[in-house]
Amino acid sequence: MMILKDILYKVTINAVVGSTSISVNKIEFDSRQIKKNDVFVAISGTITDGHKFIEKAIADGAIAIVCETLPKSLEEGVTYIEVANSNQALAYMAANYYQHPSENLKLIGVTGTNGKTTVTSLLYQLFKKAGYKVGLLSTVKVMVDDKTFRATHTTPDSLTINKYLKMMNDEGVEFCFMEVSSHGIHQSRTEGLKFAGGIFTNLSHDHLDYHDSFAEYRDVKKAFFDGLPKDAFALSNMDDKNGLVMLQNTVAKKYTYALKNYSDYRAQILENEFGGLLLKVNDNELWTRLIGSFNAYNILAIYGAADLLGLESEEVLRLISELENVSGRFQYFISEEKITAIVDYAHTPDALKNVLETINNIRTKNEELITIVGCGGDRDKTKRPKMAHIASALSTKVIFTSDNPRSEVPETIIEDMEKGVEPQNFKKTLSITDRKQAIKTACQMAEAKDIILIAGKGHETYQEIKGERFDFDDYKIVREFLKQLQK
Numbered sequence: 073m074m075i076l077k078d079i080l081y082k083v084t085i086n087a088v089v090g091s092t093s094i095s096v097n098k099i100e101f102d103s104r105q106i107k108k109n110d111v112f113v114a115i116s117g118t119i120t121d122g123h124k125f126i127e128k129a130i131a132d133g134a135i136a137i138v139c140e141t142l143p144k145s146l147e148e149g150v151t152y153i154e155v156a157n158s159n160q161a162l163a164y165m166a167a168n169y170y171q172h173p174s175e176n177l178k179l180i181g182v183t184g185t186n187g188k189t190t191v192t193s194l195l196y197q198l199f200k201k202a203g204y205k206v207g208l209l210s211t212v213k214v215m216v217d218d219k220t221f222r223a224t225h226t227t228p229d230s231l232t233i234n235k236y237l238k239m240m241n242d243e244g245v246e247f248c249f250m251e252v253s254s255h256g257i258h259q260s261r262t263e264g265l266k267f268a269g270g271i272f273t274n275l276s277h278d279h280l281d282y283h284d285s286f287a288e289y290r291d292v293k294k295a296f297f298d299g300l301p302k303d304a305f306a307l308s309n310m311d312d313k314n315g316l317v318m319l320q321n322t323v324a325k326k327y328t329y330a331l332k333n334y335s336d337y338r339a340q341i342l343e344n345e346f347g348g349l350l351l352k353v354n355d356n357e358l359w360t361r362l363i364g365s366f367n368a369y370n371i372l373a374i375y376g377a378a379d380l381l382g383l384e385s386e387e388v389l390r391l392i393s394e395l396e397n398v399s400g401r402f403q404y405f406i407s408e409e410k411i412t413a414i415v416d417y418a419h420t421p422d423a424l425k426n427v428l429e430t431i432n433n434i435r436t437k438n439e440e441l442i443t444i445v446g447c448g449g450d451r452d453k454t455k456r457p458k459m460a461h462i463a464s465a466l467s468t469k470v471i472f473t474s475d476n477p478r479s480e481v482p483e484t485i486i487e488d489m490e491k492g493v494e495p496q497n498f499k500k501t502l503s504i505t506d507r508k509q510a511i512k513t514a515c516q517m518a519e520a521k522d523i524i525l526i527a528g529k530g531h532e533t534y535q536e537i538k539g540e541r542f543d544f545d546d547y548k549i550v551r552e553f554l555k556q557l558q559k
């Protein structure tokens with residue numbers, strides 16, 4: 073239980089009806105979770121409006137309501153708080169309720185179109201190897217030191233974030249690395265958190281189904297850096313054309329990293345092969361198992377963050393060479409017949425281009441590259457033809473298939489993709505709606521030494537169709553087919 077007034081500390085309030093000295097049990101923003109003596113926060117969302125469920129919440133025992141518009145009829149004995157922004161109010165209420173857990177550890181946020189999971193997961197590994205208790209909030213999973221929890225989002229809602237941070241406080245966690253998605257920033261999920269640092273990876277085409285324009289997408293990401301406190305660091309990628317934009321209004325201490333432009337943390341790629349990357353980082357040689365020039369940026373970002381967080385440079389260089397790859401990110405194996413199968417999470421045009429260019433830099437010309445790719449349903453439609461254009465231009469053969477169709481018709485998604493294929497590449501492409509069938513066909517087509525890239529789902533162990541999740545694991549399926557085909 074907690075006094076409502078204390079939960080509302082720092083919340084911008086327009087009007088109060090009733091007493092804020094009442095004791096409430098817990099905070100909920102979903103009326104279906106309300107129990108007796110809870111406070112319900114009504115949020116107007118993308119599908120429905122929480123305000124429609126105020127009456128239901130009270131009937132189920134809510135004794136306080138936080139909302140942006142007071143209901144026409146007010147119930148006796150219920151306290152109503154009218155606020156300017158329910159999402160923001162929820163974030164401050166969540167921080168108050170869990171006693172500001174972000175202030176009791178060093179919280180580092182990573183934002184950008186691609187690389188967030190890779191950078192946060194590598195930082196988690198690095199700080200664990202350095203002997204610290206560490207937290208992780210990522211697309212793939214949540215870690216409270218050594219305990220694993222299922223991730224429902226890249227950036228969870230503010231109540232969930234603060235719940236995990238409080239658990240980390242109780243476990244004595246000193247550092248927490250979290251992904252900060254543009255949806256998360258736009259919905260104030262990270263409002264009220266005290267960040268010790270922010271890292272910008274890159275900005276390219278994604279989520280234009282949610283943001284009205286690329287400029288709005290950029291400005292939402294920039295808002296994260298604008299909100300960093302002056303004792304935090306802001307580490308930005310100077311090779312990204314929006315790298316400086318992210319830093320221009322932050323009061324945090326500014327640092328930069330790059331391979332091409334002058335920066336505080338610089339790297340050069342000395343070797344780039346399937347075995348890993350040999351880098352020169354600020355005049356030190358560094359080996360990493362990770363593959364691909366895009367991973368040079370991720371490695372440099374974690375090197376800079378570790379330095380800014382006080383880890384000793386020599387130790388960081390040694391530990392980075394021990395880091396394991398992140399699940400579903402350029403995860404590969406080579407079959408007995410020397411066919412290389414790569415599973416990667418690339419689901420944006422820039423990511424797909426990076427992965428395909430990496431493979432093309434490594435493979436010899438007589439090794440065919442067969443790419444299997446689809447696009448998520450209920451996501452950015454404008455990236456579909458771009459992904460298909462990139463896949464068909466940079467592969468020897470391409471099979472368009474389903475990713476997570478969600479509520480859309482899979483064939484329509486594939487048609488959207490096919491529109492991006494240039495005529496000279498038509499002969500390279502094939503469309504097979506069933507993803508399993510597409511993977512099997514690629515395995516049948518592949519000859520010894522060929523490479524199969526399965527892109528878009530990475531670590532995901534499900535396929536989302538019409539609101540249901542069916543078991544589906546790219547990596548397991550391709551291994552199985554290559555074994556069956558004795559290839």
Ligand SMILES: CC(=O)N[C@H]1[C@@H](OP(=O)(O)OP(=O)(O)OC[C@H]2O[C@@H](n3ccc(=O)[nH]c3=O)[C@H](O)[C@@H]2O)O[C@H](CO)[C@@H](O)[C@@H]1O[C@H](C)C(=O)N[C@@H](C)C(=O)N[C@H](CCC(=O)O)C(=O)O
Pocket residue numbers: 101102103104114115116117118119120121122123125211224225226227228229253254255256259
């Ligand atoms: C589009 C989007 O981001 N939606 C998120 C948002 O939901 P919403 O506010 O739009 O919810 P809504 O369904 O319209 O409902 C409005 C309100 O009414 C309430 N409600 C609803 C029904 C009811 O009976 N009673 C009730 O009180 C809901 O609890 C909600 O507060 O807030 C919810 C609670 O935090 C999130 O679960 C939900 O994520 C949905 C499921 C989602 O798919 N989000 C994806 C797009 C997402 O967030 N992705 C990003 C980036 C991914 C990446 O690039 O890696 C992420 O950070 O994961």
Ligand SMILES: Nc1ncnc2c1ncn2[C@@H]1O[C@H](COP(=O)(O)OP(=O)(O)OP(=O)(O)O)[C@@H](O)[C@H]1O
Pocket residue numbers: 184185186187188189190191211226251253273274366367369370400401402416417418419422423424426427530
């Ligand atoms: N620094 C980078 N620059 C460009 N592409 C990258 C970079 N790092 C990873 N990628 C590519 O993007 C894919 C997704 O990487 P990752 O999961 O780290 O990104 P993310 O930002 O967490 O994505 P999401 O927004 O979906 O959570 C990888 O599988 C790889 O293909």
Ligand SMILES: N[C@H](CCC[C@H](N)C(=O)O)C(=O)O
Pocket residue numbers: 419447448449451475476528529532
């Ligand atoms: N295979 C996934 C990748 C994107 C998942 C996440 N970034 C999101 O937007 O929810 C899809 O496109 O369905």
Ligand SMILES: [Mg+2]
Pocket residue numbers: 188189190210211212226251
């Ligand atoms: Mg991620």
